[in-house]
């Protein structure tokens with residue numbers, strides 16, 4: 001079998017079930033509850049709380065971890081900027097740790113150098129589908145009393161030393177945006193083993209309602225119809241996932257292994273196409289990790305070959321296209337111009353966002369070629385991998 005359907009009958013049936021319920025208030029949250037239960041089971045987690053996207057998840061994860069103004073949160077700069085948006089949404093100060101030159105993920109050594117008395121949490125991004133050195137990062141976090149939040153938007157069912165990514169930090173965040181391994185168009189999920197964190201996560205994502213909790217995302221009729229009911233026991237946000245999105249996401253969880261295996265098969269084809277070329281050096285997957293291959297990413301090692309020349313040649317030969325890695329977060333205009341809707345005034349003094357703070361990431365980012373792996377027809381992926389091999393040959 002070399003072709004799969006990304007969205008099929010499972011998703012349609014669940015969506016129809018939601019539509020048939022007619023959005024009656026009494027029927028609300030039913031599908032989301034089913035999704036949360038299925039996701040928790042798939043990720044060996046006690047609690048799963050669904051969100052409208054994978055940026056809101058990061059914001060609430062930090063709020064639940066007690067992060068606020070004056071606190072510093074260590075993040076990598078080589079990632080989608082939403083990782084850092086979460087920190088700014090929580091009124092905290094992002095501090096950028098550099099990445100590893102071979103695996104491209106956040107470096108434990110660099111994290112250690114970024115710690116100050118104000119550090120409260122680390123957001124670990126499993127970039128492109130690969131886990132960083134969780135054992136070392138967790139040891140550092142334990143020593144300094146820091147929360148570890150996994151940003152696993154790009155890593156579904158990846159492994160680190162036999163453990164499923166998502167179960168290694170205090171809280172793990174996933175995104176169901178359309179480019180991700182599983183999707184509901186938009187959407188997200190937080191998972192945790194901690195009852196205390198799960199309860200806060202639910203309340204903060206659900207307008208601070210008193211009677212929502214770890215496995216309960218809806219206020220009861222009795223509460224709503226009681227004039228003396230004290231609804232809001234804390235500030236919160238309305239970051240809930242809709243039942244329609246939950247219906248699609250539930251269908252996706254039901255064949256998540258297949259969706260991930262296809263990405264991994266594509267990643268493997270690209271890896272084989274690169275072979276032992278001196279021109280390209282792909283993201284290194286350590287022997288004790290399983291890469292979920294949200295994308296296949298490689299560095300152009302030969303300085304004489306420009307990024308745009310490589311891409312042009314690949315496309316001229318019939319390639320689908322090559323993405324660049326995002327600009328480093330602190331090099332984006334919202335940092336350069338401090339257009340942060342007032343959060344800039346809350347940043348701690350003495351934290352630098354100048355070029356030079358993360359030299360490895362700065363050197364890597366302009367040289368990274370990012371190939372999509374979301375082919376649901378492996379023949380199509382093979383054509384693309386062969387074109388990559390042809391492009392390499394042209395430049396060698």
Ligand SMILES: Cc1ncc(COP(=O)(O)O)c(C=O)c1O
Nearest residue numbers: 053054055080082083153175177
């Ligand atoms: C690493 C990372 N973190 C966070 C996000 C934000 O997720 P969302 O688009 O669902 O808000 C994304 C991608 O979209 C991402 O790639």
